[in-house]
Amino acid sequence: MFSGISINEFREKFKTEQDCLKYILDKKLAGGYSCLKCQGNQYGKGRKWNYLRCKKCGYDASATAGTLFHKCKLGLLKAFEMAFRVSVRKKGMSSCELSKEFGCQQRSAWLWKAKIQEAMKSSGKHPLSGAVEVDEFLLGGFSEGERGRTHGSKDLVVLAIEKVKDKKGKITIGRA
Numbered sequence: 001m002f003s004g005i006s007i008n009e010f011r012e013k014f015k016t017e018q019d020c021l022k023y024i025l026d027k028k029l030a031g032g033y034s035c036l037k038c039q040g041n042q043y044g045k046g047r048k049w050n051y052l053r054c055k056k057c058g059y060d061a062s063a064t065a066g067t068l069f070h071k072c073k074l075g076l077l078k079a080f081e082m083a084f085r086v087s088v089r090k091k092g093m094s095s096c097e098l099s100k101e102f103g104c105q106q107r108s109a110w111l112w113k114a115k116i117q118e119a120m121k122s123s124g125k126h127p128l129s130g131a132v133e134v135d136e137f138l139l140g141g142f143s144e145g146e147r148g149r150t151h152g153s154k155d156l157v158v159l160a161i162e163k164v165k166d167k168k169g170k171i172t173i174g175r176a
């Protein structure tokens with residue numbers, strides 16, 4: 001039996017690209033705004049609702065900028081759901097299964113899965129040093145009938161916001 005959040009509840013929460021964007025935006029702002037270019041912490045409206053413009057340097061960035069979701073070719077909905085699927089299952093899903101289920105190329109599925117797993121790893125026992133933020137949210141125990149899961153246990157679903165500075169101070173995504 002399912003307990004806690006199920007895939008259906010997850011889908012209820014994230015129905016559109018907007019839901020995903022809003023979620024990312026809220027999470028980013030909850031951690032405090034920091035401009036990707038100048039680290040300014042004041043922002044105003046950007047060119048669209050999901051954009052924030054730095055008051056100091058004027059850099060206008062979308063909600064996904066500086067996150068693993070930036071320029072993710074899968075689209076946010078698929079990317080979110082894949083993150084959910086990969087992170088709630090103990091054994092995970094193979095990139096082949098993912099690509100079939102989500103109708104994408106296996107390579108895309110593989111790349112995305114690797115990113116999610118990296119983010120999960122870095123959020124746990126091996127925190128990355130430097131300007132890295134990993135945003136985690138806990139979803140109630142999703143048991144999928146597996147043994148050994150206690151009622152109400154939490155599964156960690158990680159939506160990572162990783163900012164890594166290179167030597168020139170330019171912020172790139174990923175590990176340095």
Ligand SMILES: [Zn+2]
Binds near residue numbers: 037
């Ligand atoms: Zn700025």
